[in-house]
Amino acid sequence: MKTTFDTQSIELNPSGENYAAILDGKTVSVHIVRAANGRMDLLIDGQRVIAHVSSDMARRWVTVNGRTILLTKTSGAKQGIRRDHAGGLIAPMPGLIRSVAVGVGDVVKKGQTLLTMEAMKMEIRIQALKDGKVSALHVAQGQTVEREQILAEVE
Amino acid sequence: MFNKVLIANRGEIAIRIMRACRELGVRTVAVYSEADKNAQHTQLADEAVFIGNAPPKESYLNADVLIQSALDSQADAVHPGYGFLSENASFAAGVESAGLTFIGPSADSIRAMGDKAESKILMKKSGVPTVPGYEGLETFADFKNAAKDIGYPVLVKAAAGGGGKGMRVVNEESELKEAMELARSEAQNAFGDERLLVEKYIADAHHVEIQVFGDKHGNLVHLFERECSAQRRHQKIIEESPSPLLTPELRAQMGQAAINAAKAINYHNAGTVEFILDSSPSSPLRHGSGQAFILHPSSFYFLEMNTRLQVEHPVTELVTGLDLVHWQMRVAAGEKFPFAQNDLHQHGHAIECRVYAEDPANGFLPSVGRLLQFIPPQGPGIRVDSGFAAGDEVTHHYDPLLAKLIVHAGSRAEAIRRMKTALDDFIVHGVITNIDYMRAALETDDFKQGNVSTRWVETKFGEWTPPQPDLRSLIAAALADVVFVGGRAQPAVSNETDPFNPWKGTGNYRN
Numbered sequence: 277m278k279t280t281f282d283t284q285s286i287e288l289n290p291s292g293e294n295y296a297a298i299l300d301g302k303t304v305s306v307h308i309v310r311a312a313n314g315r316m317d318l319l320i321d322g323q324r325v326i327a328h329v330s331s332d333m334a335r336r337w338v339t340v341n342g343r344t345i346l347l348t349k350t351s352g353a354k355q356g357i358r359r360d361h362a363g364g365l366i367a368p369m370p371g372l373i374r375s376v377a378v379g380v381g382d383v384v385k386k387g388q389t390l391l392t393m394e395a396m397k398m399e400i401r402i403q404a405l406k407d408g409k410v411s412a413l414h415v416a417q418g419q420t421v422e423r424e425q426i427l428a429e430v431e
Numbered sequence: 432m433f434n435k436v437l438i439a440n441r442g443e444i445a446i447r448i449m450r451a452c453r454e455l456g457v458r459t460v461a462v463y464s465e466a467d468k469n470a471q472h473t474q475l476a477d478e479a480v481f482i483g484n485a486p487p488k489e490s491y492l493n494a495d496v497l498i499q500s501a502l503d504s505q506a507d508a509v510h511p512g513y514g515f516l517s518e519n520a521s522f523a524a525g526v527e528s529a530g531l532t533f534i535g536p537s538a539d540s541i542r543a544m545g546d547k548a549e550s551k552i553l554m555k556k557s558g559v560p561t562v563p564g565y566e567g568l569e570t571f572a573d574f575k576n577a578a579k580d581i582g583y584p585v586l587v588k589a590a591a592g593g594g595g596k597g598m599r600v601v602n603e604e605s606e607l608k609e610a611m612e613l614a615r616s617e618a619q620n621a622f623g624d625e626r627l628l629v630e631k632y633i634a635d636a637h638h639v640e641i642q643v644f645g646d647k648h649g650n651l652v653h654l655f656e657r658e659c660s661a662q663r664r665h666q667k668i669i670e671e672s673p674s675p676l677l678t679p680e681l682r683a684q685m686g687q688a689a690i691n692a693a694k695a696i697n698y699h700n701a702g703t704v705e706f707i708l709d710s711s712p713s714s715p716l717r718h719g720s721g722q723a724f725i726l727h728p729s730s731f732y733f734l735e736m737n738t739r740l741q742v743e744h745p746v747t748e749l750v751t752g753l754d755l756v757h758w759q760m761r762v763a764a765g766e767k768f769p770f771a772q773n774d775l776h777q778h779g780h781a782i783e784c785r786v787y788a789e790d791p792a793n794g795f796l797p798s799v800g801r802l803l804q805f806i807p808p809q810g811p812g813i814r815v816d817s818g819f820a821a822g823d824e825v826t827h828h829y830d831p832l833l834a835k836l837i838v839h840a841g842s843r844a845e846a847i848r849r850m851k852t853a854l855d856d857f858i859v860h861g862v863i864t865n866i867d868y869m870r871a872a873l874e875t876d877d878f879k880q881g882n883v884s885t886r887w888v889e890t891k892f893g894e895w896t897p898p899q900p901d902l903r904s905l906i907a908a909a910l911a912d913v914v915f916v917g918g919r920a921q922p923a924v925s926n927e928t929d930p931f932n933p934w935k936g937t938g939n940y941r942n
Contacts, residue, residue: 279909284900286909295913297906306906311914314804314860318910320903327907330803330860331915336908337803342855343867343898347908369799370827423800 281336281347333366350405365402365428367421371395376417378428382410390428393421404430432764433457433508433532437501438476439522440512441491442818443835444740445472448510451756460504462497464490466828471818478504485828491515494522498529508532508763514830517739520545534763536700536738543696544736548590548628554733557695559688562707562732564630566590571608574629578607581631587611589618590626597621600632635884637708638662639674639731641689642747644755645699646762652772653686654747654755657703658881661872663795663888669869670743671782672750675843675881676708685731686772692736701759703741705734710884742785742835745814749781749839780846781839784854784869788831791868792897797831798863800824805833808856812839812849825862833864843881847873871895 278287287298288306295306297320307319318325330337336347371393378390384404393400408430415427436452437460438445449459449472461476466485473479480500483490490496492515501509509526511517517535524538535541544550548566555561564585565577578585578601587610589597597618599610611627619625637660645651658674659667677685689704709730744755753770762768788798802823807815817834825831838853840846854870872892877883 277913279912281900281905281908284905286905288906288909288913295910297909299902299905304902304906306910308910308914314911314915316907316911316914318907320906325903325907327903327911328804328806328858328860329907329911329915331911332800332803332861336911337860338900338904338908338911339858339860340901340903340907342870343904344859344864345898345900345904346863347900347904349908349912 278351279349280351281349283350285351365390365405365426365430367393367395367402367423367425367427368400369395370423371400371421373415373417373419373421373427374399376413376415378410378413380410380413384408384410384430390430391415393427402427406430433506433760435460435477435504435506436508436510436534436760437462437480437497437504437506438472438510438512439491439497439501440510440515440517441467441470441472441829443816443832444512444514444742444818446475446818447816448512448756449475451754451760455757455760457760460501460506462491462500464828466826469823471820471823480504485826487515487829494519494525497522498525498531501526501531502529506531508534508760510534510759511739513739513742518545518737532763534700534759535740536696536698536702540696540698540702541738544738546591547588547735548626550736551628551733553695554692557691559692559695559733560731562630562633562734564628566628568627568629571611574611574627575604575607577629578604581629584632584634585629586632587614587627587629589614589622589624590628591618591622591624597627633707633709633732634886635710636660636886637674637676637710637883638667638705638734638885639677639685639708640703640705640737640741641685642741642744642755643689643693643698643702643704644758644762644768645693645702646768647699647765648767650768650771651690651693651698652768652770652775653689654751654753654775655777656682656685657741657743657746659743660883660885661878661888662885663791667743668785668787668865668888669782669872669878670746671780671843671846672746673777673780673843676710681731688731688733692733696736698738700762701740701744701755703737705737706731707734707885742832743783745816745835745837746781746783749814749837750777750779751775752778779839779841780843781837782846782850783835783837784850785832785865786834786836786857786859786869787865788825788833788862789865790863791865791895795865797827798825799827800862802859803861804858805861806856806858807834808836808853810849810853810856813853814838833859833862844879847879867898868895 289296297304297306304321309317316327328339334349338345374392374394376391386406388404389401391402411431412429435458438448452459459476461472461479462482463473464485482496516522520538520542523533526533551561584602587599597614599614601607601610615625639656642654656674657670657672659670661669692704789795802821805821814837838849840849854866
């Protein structure tokens with residue numbers, strides 16, 4: 277099974293009692309010692325690793341060895357957002373829609389700004405995660421949105 | 432001792448005060464806004480009173496409602512904590528005239544230190560060293576002459592101010608007019624008072640403050656210093672005691688100056704006298720005995736006095752072994768403080784890191800959200816004062832302080848190592864924090880050598896970048912999807928009854 281976080285892809289395949297993880301063409305063996313409540317004790321190529329992982333829609337909070345990383349899942353079979361909104365763009369925090377730059381049916385490029393939000397006195401650009409076509413637009417300029425509200429969808 | 436205390440505050444400090452109350456057998460009344468109806472401090476008190484909407488003006492800053500709540504719940508004292516109304520003289524007076532005890536100094540003491548210009552004049556009279564400068568000036572010509580006399584760079588700042596608002600550094604005369612206009616309008620907006628004062632700008636300054644403590648019987652001592660120079664945007668992030676800069680002689684001088692400052696306003700209860708310490712190459716600190724210094728008899732200057740408990744009070748508690756909140760309550764109830772200055776000593780070294788929900792890589796913008804995991808560190812010499820638990824919402828209504836992490840060890844080097852380990856063990860998911868940032872700051876040579884001035888974070892530590900994903904974090908992230916949600920589920924993780932499982936929190940997650 278292949279998963280992409282931001283721009284890095286990793287493949288994870290069951291292999292007997294363990295998993296084989298493939299990243300950048302390199303394969304490592306992963307054994308789960310125990311896993312509960314967001315904490316995983318692992319053996320990665322024989323080395324003990326304690327990882328804390330939390331899921332927050334498409335985002336993954338990961339702490340390994342005291343360093344906390346925030347990853348965004350951009351593809352994979354188990355997408356952290358509803359399947360019918362796999363191309364959905366969500367509000368990262370509550371705020372106000374300041375402008376909408378596209379309409380339904382517009383063809384967009386990955387990274388293109390679709391709309392801008394204002395939240396906590398800063399401007400946030402909501403950008404296309406992939407090339408595609410705007411299939412739905414759920415908000416209008418001036419509208420207040422909640423955190424994780426789906427703003428637009430790209431197919 | 433009191434029977435029941437109303438705590439006119441929220442978050443970690445409300446919980447800290449409640450703990451002291453419980454230890455002393457005193458019942459507690461919490462107050463809460465609409466946003467805090469399920470907050471930890473609301474839950475932990477013996478009673479909780481709803482006081483209004485989320486914006487502080489409509490709840491935690493509403494003096495009348497707070498005093499009425501105290502009367503209605505039959506409390507006999509009010510503890511203001513820090514921030515909010517803690518340094519509001521009319522609140523303190525209102526509490527007392529309602530027949531309740533204000534756990535803090537008198538309203539007169541608060542008023543005397545509330546105005547920067549007037550307190551500075553008072554300090555000069557009392558022999559407390561102040562930054563060379565002028566107050567009470569009106570015309571631009573007066574300011575121009577004063578600045579010339581002091582020598583550039585100078586600082587113009589709001590007479591009524593605090594917290595870095597209404598403050599401008601002026602490097603040369605041509606900048607003075609505009610800086611004054613900006614400072615004036617900021618001062619007018621923030622404090623409703625456009626008066627300014629002008630003083631020498633000390634570029635390479637350390638912020639060192641002295642904790643003072645007094646009872647209502649005239650006893651007044653100092654509880655040594657806290658070094659609070661690691662700041663971002665005038666907000667402290669790391670504090671410690673002892674200061675790596677102070678010699679025993681300088682400590683004794685500053686302690687005495689702080690006592691003089693407190694005596695000048697008949698102070699009782701806990702208070703903090705803030706000083707700036709000139710650590711520039713021309714400062715006597717750099718010349719050992721101070722014989723090279725001519726301009727001013729000392730290298731430390733009175734900045735302001737905080738007439739309340741400080742955020743960083745645990746640092747002092749760990750090195751002195753005193754519980755400041757216990758003693759605040761005991762002296763407010765009329766007890767004598769039993770320790771003389773010679774009875775008090777600093778033991779070992781304590782450091783505090785303020786864990787904020789903010790993004791250091793993005794201008795320290797506050798980060799809001801639900802705490803998916805919140806696991807504070809544990810171990811010898813580790814203390815965590817926090818107002819949050821996993822599952823709680825961090826909102827934009829209040830200060831983004833998640834927790835204060837305080838460590839105590841035998842030496843400064845040991846305390847730094849202990850703090851780094853504790854930061855490693857502190858797991859916070861759901862909001863971005865400054866944990867990694869603070870650990871990186873502790874690891875610099877400047878910090879290890881005690882060379883961190885108040886502008887260090889902005890000028891020397893700007894190039895920090897957050898940790899990048901590595902092989903192990905990517906494996907963990909990918910594996911978690913499989914292990915915790917469907918896929919090849921492991922028996923150990925099918926914990927369906929746990930409502931705080933971070934893998935179940937977000938509504939329609941499961942697919």
